[in-house]
Amino acid sequence: MKIKMCLLGVAVFAAATLNSGAADGAAVFTSKCASCHGADGKGATAMGKKLKCKDLTVTKPTEAQVVKAVKEGVKEGDKVHMKPIAGVSDDDAKAIAAYIKGLK
Numbered sequence: 392m393k394i395k396m397c398l399l400g401v402a403v404f405a406a407a408t409l410n411s412g413a414a415d416g417a418a419v420f421t422s423k424c425a426s427c428h429g430a431d432g433k434g435a436t437a438m439g440k441k442l443k444c445k446d447l448t449v450t451k452p453t454e455a456q457v458v459k460a461v462k463e464g465v466k467e468g469d470k471v472h473m474k475p476i477a478g479v480s481d482d483d484a485k486a487i488a489a490y491i492k493g494l495k
């Protein structure tokens with residue numbers, strides 16, 4: 392009986408891991424965004440300081456804002472602050488938004 396419960400536990404764990412495998416917000420953020428925004432989202436990188444990245448843990452962008460920033464970039468009038476980021480799907484962007492929400 393004990394062994395059966397244990398096997399069940401492993402199966403549930405494996406299924407949960409597979410299901411969550413679609414988009415890994417932390418991994419995409421680290422590879423595509425952290426060079427400017429910093430791994431902690433605070434923008435304290437050389438690039439982030441140069442481009443005046445705001446602290447994402449302070450501005451707390453919504454999911455819609457993150458998706459828009461990634462797809463369309465961030466502009467103020469004609470001035471481009473951030474270019475659209477290629478190779479990031481909507482699902483990735485949503486996962487990133489959840490990751491940013493969790494940053495402190």
Ligand code: HEC
Nearest residue numbers: 423424427442443444445450452456457460465472473476
């Ligand atoms: C080349 C540098 C660079 C990269 C790479 C980059 N950003 Fe940005 N991002 C900026 C700059 C500059 C701004 C404008 C200043 C600001 O609002 O922080 C900005 C603004 C934003 C904003 C609006 C912030 C706010 O709350 O006002 C979001 C959201 C954002 N970026 C998300 C992302 C995500 C997600 C990625 C990765 C997929 C990414 N950025 C990659 C430079 C970058």
